[in-house]
Amino acid sequence: MLYINCPHCGMRSQNEFSYGGDASVKRPELNKEVSDQEWDDFVYNRKSLRGKHLELWQHISGCRQWIKVERDTSTHEIFRTFKAEEEVA
Amino acid sequence: MNQAFRIGDGGLVNRDKKLSFKFNGKSYFGFEGDTLASALLANGVHLVGRSFKYHRPRGFFGAGVDEPYAIVQLYRNGETEPNIKATEQELFEGLEAKSVNCWPSVNFDIGAINNFLKIFLPAGFYYKTFMWPKSFWYRIYEPFIRKAAGLGVASTKHDNERYEHKYEYCDLLIAGSGPSGLSSAYAAAKNGARVILAEDKPRFGGSLLTSDVNIGNQSGKDWAEGIIAELKTMPNVVVKNRSQIFGYYDHNMLVMSEKVSDHLPKTKKYHPNKRLWYIRAKEVLISSGSIERPIVFGNNDTPGVMLSSAAKEYLKVYGVLVGKKPLVFTNNDSGYETAIEFKKHGVDPIVLDSRKNPKSEIIDEAKNLGINIKNSYVVVAAQGYKKVKSAEIASISDDKKKLGKIESINCDCICVSGFWTPTIHLASQSGNKTKFKEEIDAFVPGVSKQNETTLGSANGVFSLEETLKTSFSAGSELSKKITKNDNNIAIPNVVEKKSSQHDKFWCVPLPKGKNYKRFLDFQNDVAVSDVEIALREGYRSIEHVKRYTTLGMATDQGKTSNLNGLQLVSEIENKVVPAVGHTTFRPPYTPVSIGAIVGREVGKHSKPTRKSPMHSWHEKNNAVFVDAGVWLRPRYYKRGNETLFEASKREAKNVRTNVGVCDVTTLGKIDVKGPDSAELLNRVYTNAWLKLPVGKARYGVMLREDGIVMDDGTTTRISENHYHMTTTTAQAANVLSHLEYYLQLIWPELNVNVVSTTEQWAGAAIAGPKSRDLLQKLFPNSDVSNEGLPFMGYMEGDFFGIKARIFRISFSGELAYEVNVESDYGNFMWENIMKVGEEFGIQPYGTEALSTLRIEMGHVAGSELDGRTIPYDNALEGLVSKKKDFIGKRSLQRSAFTAEDRQRIVGVVPLDRQTSIPEGSHLVKDDKAPLPNPKLGHISASCWSVEYDNPFSLAILKDGKNMIGQKLFAMSPLKNKVIPVEIVSSHYVDPKGERVRS
Incomplete structure (x- = not known):
């Protein structure tokens, strides 16, 4: 079971969180014309990375904040975690 | 039967407490502190089961978790449990156990005919034979194989035992309480670290219980007792026996199964049978020791052939002789320790050592005791069917290829020692890339992946002095980093006998003209010839060989067979063992009860049960409940002998003609507050929300980004910046997460807060042509006329002195209202509605009538909004705005959605x-x-x-x-x-x- 550092609450076990997918996906702005390809990339197309992956988790049984977690998908090592509004360099 | 194989005194069992037990229907006695295995051996019982494939007689091979044979079916307190190792099961008064995998009895097993057909049952036999005709598999082959195989029968009854889960955190978790575990635990505890020390056996001390050593001027056993006694008094230390750490998971999470009641005739009231510990440790010290490995020879599975360390343990811990004419077959000094113990108890052993001329302190001691030692000698084959009667022995050439003249020698047991295999399972599970250590012919942990350190013989260190030194230092250093304390503990002096190099010899060649079965895997009946076939047939990867032959796949996970299997593959393939590699170790290290894994989450406890504040009223009024997600909702209110069908029809009819009331507390409710609330709703729902006036409700549909309908419900504008959103019962949690996602990640600029208020409000839907008349009586001071409270209107009212929210919304399609009061007043509200409604013919209605009413109106619910439909599919396209953008809108242009x-x-x-x-x-x-x-x-x-x-x-x-x-x-x-x-x-x-x- 992963041990995730919630930037708001500290180290918490995985069973307090729910997974939210790739954090690098950007939602197209509202009212903007988008091509089918752009929209499909936003809704469906995901890379199945092996290695470092920036992903979303929500601390549903804790502070209910969505956070970003930088995790290695093959070793499960967690490198850094970020608040929702933090930009990840 | 008297305990003919129990020595006069000695051992750690309590001879003052005699316990009676039954095995295969026959009564025996043992002592408190015995295992089922030691008690049976004390009574001279060696035949405990039949093997998996050939149904050959099986005895005891080990004395603990590594036991491949002695698996029994246990009967305890009216329950039965399969897959119990007799070597681990502690004896209690009235214990009953039976052999498995034999029919009609262990003494006469019909399946043993397989033993004579073994030539037809080689590796891959099942794969090759039962492939055709295909239709035979389910009807004939599979049922037959299932009946013939198996290691016990699972109970079909409900398990009345209780199992607990516990979450724990510590600085150092130490697996194993042998010399290494005790040393590191003591050093860390003295530095103030929070320590958990886990021992799988009932007794602490590991190898110190059986070895002849001195630590700090006392015997190893006494030293261990002193350390444990002191650790138990320390508030920062948890010491647990009967507790097996069986899994090492991500981020230093380990899981331990504690047997709380298995050693008792009956589980104490309020006690669990087992407790599963989820332990998050900062540092993990693996002191899991090592398991002796066998030497492979002919008929090496005959009852009476066992590990030499097990024979020593039975003698020293339980005071039991595994035989009175023992033969010790060894390639290292450990066998001598066992021989010396026999000799000390008046039994004359014969030692066969495969080495030519070994010299060490231990060997000298054995010689001085007058023990008969034959160098360059091996056991070629055991003789005897249900028990060893004699052994064929022979001298062996220096290159270990040629046997001398074969002699027969009388014996009643053969104690084998083929050196030691470090128990690296936990380290390997943590991700440690193990490495092969040439000096000990075995794998040891390499570079740690997680915060794990392996010490002592688990790390291939077999000197006690070295083990104590490294373990004290590891415990001290690791705890110092955490607690910043450094109570330099002096390492006690150690007296142990020096041993000599072991012989890299693991398999006795077959004599000319003989075709003895030489077993590698004792639980799955995999012999040398099976692996040879697999390799001849082209299997190369050790993982493939494992699956094809089932080598190491049994419940003992190859604890005694892995390395010999690898030796064989490497020999045939002419590779070195590290090039062959070992198969992956996966949790659990040893079988764990399903009950322990499930814990308390059984039946009603498998999920929470939510009840509305009016639940007790429903119960009193004959409601029949139905699960709605985690909620319990009245399905119908039974009158007399009514069926569901009759009752729901009556209730629905009454709504259409008079008035009904339905508990709608379970609907999800979300408070939406803040100046940008309207903008959020406008983006979340498909229809327009910017112009909804205060005091009005609106029905809305929300989509996922892929255009599929996610949920529907009404949202009411309570005040300027305050909205009350309702969701379906099932989607309440998802919708809240959905809103939080957009507010926190996508549109953080929106000044809005959302919070669930489902639990805060109790809701009653009042529906039917007479609902307005009833409402007027409930709220005499409010104008609830069609003008005063029009369809989709909202007002606050005074409900017998309590603040209430009144919504004119309808799911039933009738004239209808929904009244909300604070949850604590829910029952008060409900009782008053029923009382006042009496003159209008009010009846409560359940979810079945509710469904009837919405279905005939064509109102959609979860069965239409099933995660596969878009607004058009539900005739909701009128609610889809063409002007504004919203979540999922772009997806509605997909060609499939516009077809x-x-x-x-x-x-x-x-x-x-x-x-x-x-x-x-x-x-x-x-x-x-x-x-x-x-x-x-x-x-x-x-x-x-x-x-x-x-x-x-x-x-x-x-x-x-x-x-x-x-x-x-x-x-x-x-x-x-x-x-x-x-x-x-x-x-x-x-x-x-x-x-x-x-």
Whole structure:
């Protein structure tokens, strides 16, 4: 079971969180014309990375904040975690 | 039977407490502190089971977790449990156990005919033989194999035992309480670290219980007792026996199974049978020790052949002789320790050492005791069927290829020692890349992946002095980093006998003309010849060889067989062992009860049960409840002998004619507050929200980004910046997360807060033509007329002195209202509604009547919003704004979603107006068409229309728009029904929606 550092609450076990997918996906702005390809990339197309992956988790049984977690998908090592509004360099 | 093999005194069992037990129906005695294995051996019982494939007689091979043979079915307190190792099961008064895998009895087993057919049962036999004809597999082969195989029978009864889960955190978790575990635990505890020390056996001390060593001027055993006693007094230390750490998971999470009650005749009241510990440790010290490995020779599975360390343990811990004419067969000094113990207890052993001329302190001691030692000698084969009677022995050439003249020698047991295999399972599970250590012919942990350190013989260190030194230092250093304390503990002096190099010899060659079975894997009956076949047939990867031959795949996970298997593969392949590699170690290290894994989450406790504040009223009034997600909701209120069908019809009819009241507390409620609330709703819902006035409710539909309907519900503007959103019962949690996602990640600029208020409000839906009259009586000071509170209006009111929210919204399609009060007043509200409503003929209605009412109105619910439909499919496209953007809008342009013949909701009526259509039935054009009959749609919800008194269903139907009036068939192969139906409008009752506005 992963041990995730919630930037708001500290180290918490995985069973307090729910997974939210790739954090690098950007939602197209509202009212903007988008091509089918752009929209499909936003809704469906995901890379199945092996290695470092920036992903979303929500601390549903804790502070209910969505956070970003930088995790290695093959070793499960967690490198850094970020608040929702933090930009990840 | 008297305990003929128990020595006069000695051992750690309590001889003052005699316990009686039964094995295969026969009564025996043992002592408190015995295992089932030691008690049976004390009574001279060596035959405990039959082997998995050939049904050969099986005895005891080990004395603990590594035991491959002695697996029994246990009967305890009216329950039965399979897959119990007799070597681990502690004896208690009245214990009953039976052999497994034999029929009709362990002494006469019909399956043993396999032993004579073994030539026909080589590796891969099942794969090769039972492949054809294909149809035979399920009917004939599989049931037969299942009956013949297996290691016990699972109980089919409900398990009345209780199992607990516990979450724990610590600085250092130490697996194993041998010399290494004790040293590191003591050093860390003295530095103030929070320590958990886990020992799988009942007694602490590990190898110190059986070895002849001194630590700090006392015997190893006494030293261990002193350390444990002191650790137990320290508040920062948890010491647990009977506790097996069986899994090392991510981020230093380890799981331990504690046997709380297995050693007792009956579980104490309020105690669990087992407790599963989830332990998050900062540092993990693996002091799991090592397991002796066998030397492979002919018929090495005969009862009476066992590990030399096990024989020593039975003698030193339990005071039991495994035989009175022992033969010790060894390639290292450990065998001598066992021989010396025999000799000290008046039994004359013979030692066969494969080495030519070994010299060490231990060997000298054995010689001085006058023990008969034969160097360059091996056991060629054990003789005897149900028990060793003699051994064929021979001298062996220096290159270990040629045997001398074969002699027969009388003996009643053969104690084997082929050196030691470090127990690296936990380290390997943590991700440690193990490495092969040439000096000990075994794998040891390499570079740590997680915060794990392996110490002592688990790390291939077999010197006690070295083990103590490294373990004290590791415990001290690791704890110092955490606690910043450094109480330099002096390492005690150690007296141990020096041993000499072991012989890299593991398998006795077959003598000319003999075809003895030489077993590698004792639990799965895998012999040397099986692995040879696998390799001849082209299997190369050790993982493939494992699966093809089942080597190491049994419940003992190859604890005694892995390395010898690897030796064989490397020898045949002419590779070195590290190049062959070992198979992956996966948790659990040893079998764990399913009950322990499930814990308390059984039956009603497998999920929380939510009840509305009016629950007790429903109970008192004969409500029959139904699970709605985690909620319990009244399905109907039973009167007399009414059936569900009759009651729900009565309740629904009463709503259509008088007035009914329904508990709608379970609906999800979300408070939306902040100046940008309208903007958020406008982006979340498909329809327009910017102009909703205060005091008005609106129905809304929200989509996922892929255009699929996520949820629907009404949202009411309570005040300028305050909205009250409702969701379906099932989607409440998802919708909240969904809103939080957009507010926190996508549109953080919106100044809005959302919070669940589902638990804060109790809700009652009052529906029916007389609902306004009732409402007026409930709120005499409020104007609830059609003008004062129009459809989709909202007001606050005074409900017998309590603040209430009144919404004019309708799910039933009738004139209807929903009243909310704070949860604590829920029952008060409900009782008053029932009291005041009496004169209007009020009746409570449950979810079944609620469904009937919404279905005949064509209102969609979860069965239509099933994660596969878009607004158009539910005839909700009128709510989709063309002007503004919202979540999921772009997806609605997908060609499949705009297709002319897109599926759409319709009503379905059976032509005979009699036959109810099962939900889930498929709609087809031709009921006689060959399979697969093209499906046009499916029945999503069915009811008995109380308005027209005939069955009515909703369906999602391809090209539904143009299908009204068509005749189709509803087919339900599940219910074996074919029903001719007609497609009608989904708005079956009041299609213009006049009633809700009346």
